[in-house]
Amino acid sequence: MTAKFRSMLQGVAALACIALVCGLLLGAVNHLTYVDPLAATYERFAADTGASFSEMTDEEGADYGNGSVVYYARSDDGGIDAFLVSGGGGFGGNVQIYLYIKDAVIDKLVIGENGETYLDKLEKADFYARFVGQDVTSFDPLSVDAVASATRSSTAVKNGVNAAVRYYNEKIAGGESNG
């Protein structure tokens, strides 16, 4: 009994020690490679649009069930509303999307972090073009046809775009964040 207990304890101790050392190693690497999400999002917004963004208008975002707005920022010249949205319902979890609205029209849509393996099918089917150029005041992203054989990835993208459209109509066009 004692020998069995000792062997068990040895195993647990070894595993715990290895896990601890690995945790410390990961902590050190994380410290060296940490990317500030806000700074990274500014850079991404600027790179995608060519405009400058110096502050995040809404760092808290908003949740709309299957989709959520992570960050919202308005460009310094006020011409572009930039969103980082997250669409749920994908095959590999949530799909992050960078979405840009100019004069109440979706100007650009760029896919960000995701765990999907079928997004190339969306690209080949020109799925993203179905959103670009749409007037957000009258557009329902959920009514866009999904791409066959990549329906869950399509749904995640639609949910993400829907969150941005709802946010825009409720909080920006509605006047809450215009000030």
Add this chain to the structure above:
Amino acid sequence: MDRRKVKETVLGGLIKNNPTFVLVLGTCPTIAMTTSLFQSFAMGIATTFVLIFSNLFISLLRNLIPDKVRIPCYIVLISTFVIIVQMVMQKFMPDLYETMRAFIALIVVNCIILARAESYASCNKPLYSMLDGVSIGLGFTGALCLIGIVREFLAGGAFAGMKIPGFPAMSGAGASAFGFIVFGCMMALFNFAIQKINERKEKMKAAVLPLGGGSAAPAKEDKA
């Protein structure tokens, strides 16, 4: 270091025990990540990094890890290095990371790494284990790159990202199925080449042996 063992370890990973073409391990990333040369190379290098360091640490700790918990310990170590690869890629190669994200995480369950940990690193010295990691990793990278070149050229109509004008690209489903066909054909070619080399070696050995045994003289006499 024993020269013979070093030679055996290096050549073993690259040719004799090539993880893709001979051991047929890690077929998931082989099929999924060989649509282009660049992706194949990046996947190979990421796996090589994990192989080298997991082999090193497992070998260093081989006498301390109790037999009963060795697999969980190996998995903890392997996943640590996979996360390090993810962090480094995310920081320094964000675009590449976005395209490979789903598959980088799957390196944890790549059977090449666990197989080398269990069969080599757990019973060999750290330096040999590292060398085995380098050799197996390069063998894997080389195999992926070969398949990547053929698939990108024949299915994508491109070479190293550059489109070849007038060369048609296959549709998605065709390209996926083509991956299996290319993998199978290259495996057959590789093993055929190895077999031929071995046969030639055997023949040369057989030809040299009679001279050493002193039986070449009667043969000469017969000819005369």
